[in-house]
Amino acid sequence: MDKNNKNSMRITTTLLKTFGALVLLIAFSCNLDETQTVAEFKNIVLSDEFDTDDFIDSDIWTFDIGNGTNGWGNNEEQFYTKRTENVSVQNGILIIKALKEDYSGFDYTSSKILTKGLKEQAYGRFEARIQLPTGQGMWPAFWLLGANCGDGTADTEVWPNCGEIDIMEYRGQEPTVVHGSVHGPGYAAGNAITKTYALENDRFDTGFHVFGIEWTPEYINYYVDDVLYNQITRAQVEEKGTWVFDQPFYIIINLAVGGNFIGAPNEETVFPQTMLIDYVRVYNK
Amino acid sequence: MKTTKYKYIKATFLFLLALSITSCERELSDKVEFATYGTTGDIFTDTPVGLTDQFFVSFDPAGGANTEGFGTDESITYQGASAIRIDVPAGDDANGGYIGGIFVDRGTGRNLTGYDVLTFWAKGSTTATIALVGFGTDFIDDKYAVGLENIKLSTDWRKYTIPIPDASKLIQEKGMFIFSAGGIGVFPEMGYTFWMDELKFEKLGTLGQPQPAMANKEDKVETKFLGDQFSMADYGLRQTFNLASGINQTVIAAPSYFSFTSSDIEVARVNESGIVSLVGSGSAKITASIAGVSVAGSLTVNVAGGFPVAPTPSLAASDVISIFSDAYTDEAVNYYNGFWAPYQTTLGGETVIDGQNVLNYTNFNFVGTQLTTPLDISEMTHLSIDILMPEVLPTDIDMLITLKNESATETTFQQQRIGGQTYAWDPRTGDINDTESNATFEGGVWKTIKIPIRPTAETGLDKTGVNLIIIERIKSSNVTDLHIDNLYFYKE
Numbered sequence: 001m002d003k004n005n006k007n008s009m010r011i012t013t014t015l016l017k018t019f020g021a022l023v024l025l026i027a028f029s030c031n032l033d034e035t036q037t038v039a040e041f042k043n044i045v046l047s048d049e050f051d052t053d054d055f056i057d058s059d060i061w062t063f064d065i066g067n068g069t070n071g072w073g074n075n076e077e078q079f080y081t082k083r084t085e086n087v088s089v090q091n092g093i094l095i096i097k098a099l100k101e102d103y104s105g106f107d108y109t110s111s112k113i114l115t116k117g118l119k120e121q122a123y124g125r126f127e128a129r130i131q132l133p134t135g136q137g138m139w140p141a142f143w144l145l146g147a148n149c150g151d152g153t154a155d156t157e158v159w160p161n162c163g164e165i166d167i168m169e170y171r172g173q174e175p176t177v178v179h180g181s182v183h184g185p186g187y188a189a190g191n192a193i194t195k196t197y198a199l200e201n202d203r204f205d206t207g208f209h210v211f212g213i214e215w216t217p218e219y220i221n222y223y224v225d226d227v228l229y230n231q232i233t234r235a236q237v238e239e240k241g242t243w244v245f246d247q248p249f250y251i252i253i254n255l256a257v258g259g260n261f262i263g264a265p266n267e268e269t270v271f272p273q274t275m276l277i278d279y280v281r282v283y284n285k
Numbered sequence: 286m287k288t289t290k291y292k293y294i295k296a297t298f299l300f301l302l303a304l305s306i307t308s309c310e311r312e313l314s315d316k317v318e319f320a321t322y323g324t325t326g327d328i329f330t331d332t333p334v335g336l337t338d339q340f341f342v343s344f345d346p347a348g349g350a351n352t353e354g355f356g357t358d359e360s361i362t363y364q365g366a367s368a369i370r371i372d373v374p375a376g377d378d379a380n381g382g383y384i385g386g387i388f389v390d391r392g393t394g395r396n397l398t399g400y401d402v403l404t405f406w407a408k409g410s411t412t413a414t415i416a417l418v419g420f421g422t423d424f425i426d427d428k429y430a431v432g433l434e435n436i437k438l439s440t441d442w443r444k445y446t447i448p449i450p451d452a453s454k455l456i457q458e459k460g461m462f463i464f465s466a467g468g469i470g471v472f473p474e475m476g477y478t479f480w481m482d483e484l485k486f487e488k489l490g491t492l493g494q495p496q497p498a499m500a501n502k503e504d505k506v507e508t509k510f511l512g513d514q515f516s517m518a519d520y521g522l523r524q525t526f527n528l529a530s531g532i533n534q535t536v537i538a539a540p541s542y543f544s545f546t547s548s549d550i551e552v553a554r555v556n557e558s559g560i561v562s563l564v565g566s567g568s569a570k571i572t573a574s575i576a577g578v579s580v581a582g583s584l585t586v587n588v589a590g591g592f593p594v595a596p597t598p599s600l601a602a603s604d605v606i607s608i609f610s611d612a613y614t615d616e617a618v619n620y621y622n623g624f625w626a627p628y629q630t631t632l633g634g635e636t637v638i639d640g641q642n643v644l645n646y647t648n649f650n651f652v653g654t655q656l657t658t659p660l661d662i663s664e665m666t667h668l669s670i671d672i673l674m675p676e677v678l679p680t681d682i683d684m685l686i687t688l689k690n691e692s693a694t695e696t697t698f699q700q701q702r703i704g705g706q707t708y709a710w711d712p713r714t715g716d717i718n719d720t721e722s723n724a725t726f727e728g729g730v731w732k733t734i735k736i737p738i739r740p741t742a743e744t745g746l747d748k749t750g751v752n753l754i755i756i757e758r759i760k761s762s763n764v765t766d767l768h769i770d771n772l773y774f775y776k777e
Contacts, residue, residue: 201490
């Protein structure tokens with residue numbers, strides 16, 4: 001525990017320093033000068049606006065079904081399905097719905113969609129406009145996983161060596177807070193490089209918000225709406241382990257119920273809960 | 286037990302109605318200016334902000350409220366130079382056993398539509414529970430009263446958040462704050478001190494997920510009499526918001542925040558203040574919403590016949606000490622329902638049904654009537670009480686009536702079990718075979734029960750100072766609703 005705390009303290013300090021520099025820069029220069037590495041990702045390469053009712057584009061999305069091994073490695077309590085009860089498109093919105101029901105030996109069902117094998121890319125701007133669910137035990141996420149993630153055989157790497165970029169994670173019991181993280185060798189799970197962002201006068205479960213990253217060979221910027229709240233640099237990552245973010249990743253959007261990150265739902269958690277996705281967009285240079 | 290009376294008073298809308306009927310339609314002239322009210326959110330920061338000269342308006346001392354313990358403190362503050370200091374009295378304090386009251390806006394009221402919560406910081410001299418905090422009570426019509434019950438004090442400063450059920454209603458609010466606190470433990474409770482600071486309405490923007498409710502979110506069904514009138518406030522009106530902390534904060538909300546709908550207005554009509562009038566026979570389901578959000582739970586009333594008239598007492602007034610009767614002059618009472626926290630569920634009290642003054646108790650488990658001045662009943666031979674059970678008679682009627690002489694030094698009592706059960710409850714209870722008291726009830730029919738006042742040698746009751754009459758259901762009894770009239774002592 002102590003070790004963890006020390007680590008997270010150091011991360012925070014580093015981030016603060018980075019931030020300080022950034023703020024100074026913005027304050028004193030009208031134009032970003034040419035020595036600053038600024039990635040401008042303007043070329044849209046993937047855009048799913050979910051504009052056709054009852055249609056989930058199978059050229060973009062596939063599904064993970066079931067409860068994985070040990071609740072997808074996190075003791076999650078839901079069984080993922082691709083039934084319309086759990087995932088559907090209505091009125092321009094992709095709806096992922098967590099239900100409380102007996103299903104295949106589990107107490108909850110929900111859904112997890114991913115672009116694995118369909119849309120994979122290294123670097124770029126990844127963003128989605130999402131309204132999050134609410135209540136103890138709700139764990140929605142918008143994240144990327146290295147396309148080479150696997151069991152370690154045949155050119156695959158085991159997690160966390162393949163890398164994970166969490167653009168947005170959220171605990172239903174903390175309705176104003178989201179988390180952005182990277183996991184890799186030397187900085188995974190409890191030791192991930194992470195930062196939280198809290199809305200001052202708003203919450204994530206009462207309206208849509210844009211969650212995104214700008215990912216370059218040198219850093220990953222995290223933003224919510226128009227607020228850039230974190231930059232994780234290659235140097236920062238290399239202080240703890242290896243930078244594994246130079247290869248294609250795929251997108252995952254899911255709504256988990258329970259699990260190590262948040263704990264189980266309680267008697268006040270209202271079901272069903274929905275995660276509403278207005279769009280998912282990916283840009284490159 | 287703490288005895289906090291917290292009750293909504295019916296508001297009158299007749300003048301509003303008159304206004305809208307008499308005014309003809311015409312364009313507003315250029316000179317017209319709508320009255321606007323101040324939007325100040327601060328109530329107490331370092332000094333009271335825009336409050337009346339009295340600052341603190343106490344609950345009625347006649348009801349036991351202690352007016353001595355209110356003040357400010359310059360040495361213990363959360364922020365700035367001064368905080369509100371409340372000295373909660375001991376339960377047996379001669380100046381009153383609890384403290385509570387309201388802060389009222391100095392002017393014509395404030396427009397609070399831009400806020401979503403009332404917040405303040407508080408700490409106690411010890412860990413303790415404050416029975417009630419809230420706002421919207423102005424001791425005039427209490428139209429938009431809101432209460433948060435049983436907040437836990439720490440010995441360090443903590444922030445408390447009271448959500449506004451629907452801020453759009455608060456265009457002219459005078460009731461800035463209400464609190465009510467009793468001592469710790471059982472009678473005579475131990476006194477303590479608590480401080481409050483930075484009391485203000487705020488716009489947090491972080492409230493979400495409203496979950497309004499009534500009747501414990503159940504679909505409640507009740508049989509009532511034609512002509513009955515009651516308030517929806519008696520059916521557990523609540524508003525819940527999820528706070529930024531993830532906590533679901535639930536407040537008691539006055540009926541005026543809600544919009545009620547009756548499925549059959551020829552049976553039940555609900556006015557803007559949440560007063561239901563039963564105007565015809567049949568069945569009607571009352572549902573509600575608040576700011577467009579449906580309220581969980583409902584009340585279905587099955588209205589049978591008209592309300593039966595209670596028997597008219599015939600004894601001479603000189604032979605009677607009356608507590609509740611139109612036939613006699615009643616002794617003063619502090620209350621016909623003490624709303625004793627935390628175990629009492631009984632709601633209701635004095636009401637008028639079809640022109641009759643009666644006591645109507647709902648959600649009944651036990652209820653007490655407290656006399657203002659203890660009665661000397663040494664000369665009296667009986668207690669007479671008229672009880673009306675609902676049309677649908679409960680399957681297990683088993684009740685106990687206790688006459689109590691309660692003082693700080695000694696408590697004595699006599700008890701009588703009624704309802705037709707066949708064994709004594711306690712040596713102090715009367716002879717259960719006494720036919721006068723052991724009435725058999727019929728649904729929808731008034732029964733007069735006459736309980737003998739027995740010798741002090743048998744019961745221990747000191748008859749010179751009876752100050753409490755308690756009616757309770759016992760054992761497995763399922764009595765939940767009853768009407769009472771003509772409650773009096775008499776001598777044969």
